[in-house]
Amino acid sequence: MTKANSTKSKGSETKSSEESSTARVNRELSRRAYRTMLEARLLEEKLAALYRSGKIVGGVFLGRGQEALSVALGVHLRRGDIYAPLIRDQAGRLAFGDTILDTLRTYLGSSLGSMRGRDGNIHRGRPSEGYHAMISHLGAMVSTVCGSLVAKRFHGEKSAVGATCIGEGGTSTGSFHEGMNMAAIENLPLVVVVANNQYSYSTPNERQFACSDLLARAAGYGVSGHRAVGNDLVDCLGVIGKAVATARRGEGPQLVVADLLRLVGHGEHDDASYIPEVMKKSPLGRDCLELARQSLIAQEWLSDDEADSWHKAVEKEVEETASKVLREPAPDPSEEDWNAFASPSLGRNL
Amino acid sequence: MSSITYLEAIRLAQQRALKEDPRVFIYGQDIGAFGGAFKATKNLAKEFPGRVLDAPISEDAMVGLAIGAAIEGMRPIVEMQFADFSTCGFNQIVNQAATLHYRTGTPCPIVVRLPSGGTPGSGPFHSQSMEAIYAHYPGLVVMTPATVEDAYTMLLEAISIDDPVIFCEHKFLYYHLKAESLPSAPAEALPFGKARIARPGRDATIVAYSAMVHEALAAAEELVQDGYDIEVVDLRTVRPIDTDTILASVARTGRLLVVGEAWPWGGVASEVIARVASEGFGLLDAPPQRLNAKETPVPYHPALWGTHRPTASSVANSLRQLLEL
Ligand SMILES: Cc1ncc(C[n+]2csc(CCOP(=O)(O)OP(=O)(O)O)c2C)c(N)n1
Numbered sequence A: 001m002t003k004a005n006s007t008k009s010k011g012s013e014t015k016s017s018e019e020s021s022t023a024r025v026n027r028e029l030s031r032r033a034y035r036t037m038l039e040a041r042l043l044e045e046k047l048a049a050l051y052r053s054g055k056i057v058g059g060v061f062l063g064r065g066q067e068a069l070s071v072a073l074g075v076h077l078r079r080g081d082i083y084a085p086l087i088r089d090q091a092g093r094l095a096f097g098d099t100i101l102d103t104l105r106t107y108l109g110s111s112l113g114s115m116r117g118r119d120g121n122i123h124r125g126r127p128s129e130g131y132h133a134m135i136s137h138l139g140a141m142v143s144t145v146c147g148s149l150v151a152k153r154f155h156g157e158k159s160a161v162g163a164t165c166i167g168e169g170g171t172s173t174g175s176f177h178e179g180m181n182m183a184a185i186e187n188l189p190l191v192v193v194v195a196n197n198q199y200s201y202s203t204p205n206e207r208q209f210a211c212s213d214l215l216a217r218a219a220g221y222g223v224s225g226h227r228a229v230g231n232d233l234v235d236c237l238g239v240i241g242k243a244v245a246t247a248r249r250g251e252g253p254q255l256v257v258a259d260l261l262r263l264v265g266h267g268e269h270d271d272a273s274y275i276p277e278v279m280k281k282s283p284l285g286r287d288c289l290e291l292a293r294q295s296l297i298a299q300e301w302l303s304d305d306e307a308d309s310w311h312k313a314v315e316k317e318v319e320e321t322a323s324k325v326l327r328e329p330a331p332d333p334s335e336e337d338w339n340a341f342a343s344p345s346l347g348r349n350l
Numbered sequence B: 001m002s003s004i005t006y007l008e009a010i011r012l013a014q015q016r017a018l019k020e021d022p023r024v025f026i027y028g029q030d031i032g033a034f035g036g037a038f039k040a041t042k043n044l045a046k047e048f049p050g051r052v053l054d055a056p057i058s059e060d061a062m063v064g065l066a067i068g069a070a071i072e073g074m075r076p077i078v079e080m081q082f083a084d085f086s087t088c089g090f091n092q093i094v095n096q097a098a099t100l101h102y103r104t105g106t107p108c109p110i111v112v113r114l115p116s117g118g119t120p121g122s123g124p125f126h127s128q129s130m131e132a133i134y135a136h137y138p139g140l141v142v143m144t145p146a147t148v149e150d151a152y153t154m155l156l157e158a159i160s161i162d163d164p165v166i167f168c169e170h171k172f173l174y175y176h177l178k179a180e181s182l183p184s185a186p187a188e189a190l191p192f193g194k195a196r197i198a199r200p201g202r203d204a205t206i207v208a209y210s211a212m213v214h215e216a217l218a219a220a221e222e223l224v225q226d227g228y229d230i231e232v233v234d235l236r237t238v239r240p241i242d243t244d245t246i247l248a249s250v251a252r253t254g255r256l257l258v259v260g261e262a263w264p265w266g267g268v269a270s271e272v273i274a275r276v277a278s279e280g281f282g283l284l285d286a287p288p289q290r291l292n293a294k295e296t297p298v299p300y301h302p303a304l305w306g307t308h309r310p311t312a313s314s315v316a317n318s319l320r321q322l323l324e325l
């Protein structure tokens, strides 16, 4: 055996074990992502049913068809990161650590939920745990996440990233532009994922922006741009994984734009009849959950049986959690302090 | 002993906060090396590298950044270049900062400094008094200091409390108002949220805040010649509002004039009158009155501006009318 030979064989051994560990990571990540998408989908179907039966008041805004893109961001974040999800991010929220239980509690207004009936539906979070609670006003969360990242910089925390999502309609706000520009100036480790689902409520893209490609804006802001296929889980995981890793390395803000369709109305009150059939039947309209299942099974990362058993298990968990939450106490107006101030000294002296 | 201006008190309070509290940083347009449009942060960027940061012209994102930083444990101060431009950050202030603690239980300890009020020649967009708009929203503390000492101690207090504070500092007082020395700690000042009797009297009460306290005091002096003894209450903070001190004063005098530099419609003066009318109707010997700016945008020309806002002489006229009712 020559030295060169032994080195070579050692080298190729390392390489193949690296490959298999990358494959293992991909396999585990994809499986976790798929399972979370399934949870989001089945949970949202339950939310829609609860809405139709009058148990949920206010709006129900679902992310059906956008789970792959949403989850791909959530699974790449970790404890210590900042995450400000938006309307269609049930999957990303669950991946980041939100639960089926707290989602149901918030929608059903349980006093045990993190929002305690004071806010509902998608307007939920636990800011003290890096999980920002969106306000409705689109675009506003971009700069908020920037602020949390600036704080982390002050604290000397180097490896955290911040992430937020938005629809293509939300990118037209001044708030969004201000936030992106600010992130670029401060060179913050921010990842912004734009879900271009072609409609903002009923408004088609021709009435929303005039540039041919939203990704072109990345250069204008001075940030890196990435494109993902919005209903392809594997692609989303790869592209967003890269964007998150790049931000984490300190290489500044990353803008990801992905085309897709929402496979529901804007809210459950809306039948989305304004979306043309031909668009629904185009590749954009393919269901990311179905595609993900096929792709994982094709890779032999998941079997049909396992997928079916996950489906049953998640369905059961959702049903059981919902019946539990339906029995939980509603907030009691007479026990509220009706005080918006945090300083105890301000109390009732308003 | 060199005298300290209201503006210098604001600079010194920020300097002290930066020195004593590593969580504090300041964010605003032109506030770094340049020291701010009014020099309220002069030399602070040099003294505290990396903690006095120039912001882009993005009021919405400036406030958003402060909110996000506060969530992660910082104590940001945002300097608006003029109060008037805070309208561009309005959404973040009233919808995110003001609601955060109520919704999530996470406090939002930010301070937004608003160089407020009129000065000659400043015109419609560099003269506004916005305290009533912000005070309307539950969850916001709105401070309106009228003295050099209060500018100093109240700003320190604003930084230390867990709630978002809109700090309305009056541009007219920046250079006009001077004090010999500053209190060494906020504890030496009145408790937070407490109004101050700026001048004791027995014939009528003027409730005022910010620059109008000085017009009220001058009017009270003028009425001494007429044989009247006027009490002046300085609100200090307009939210929370110290109804107890106002009612106690009206109980002594039986007559109330509220003076505000802002417009009357739905403003602080109306709020004070509503409270006194509903909670202290029996204390009143005459209908409560208010004197505010005229109901047009703030005019540019000093002659127009001087008439648009209440002044010592218009306050004195209103007082004379009130005393005859
Ligand atoms: C500043 C602002 N204006 C209006 C609305 C009302 N609104 C809520 S969602 C929505 C459409 C958003 O479209 P898009 O950003 O494309 O997201 P999508 O719903 O398609 O996921 C509108 C107009 C809002 N939330 N915020």
Ligand SMILES: [Mg+2]
Pocket: A167, A168, A169, A195, A196, A197, A198, A199, A200, A201
């Ligand atoms: Mg859209």
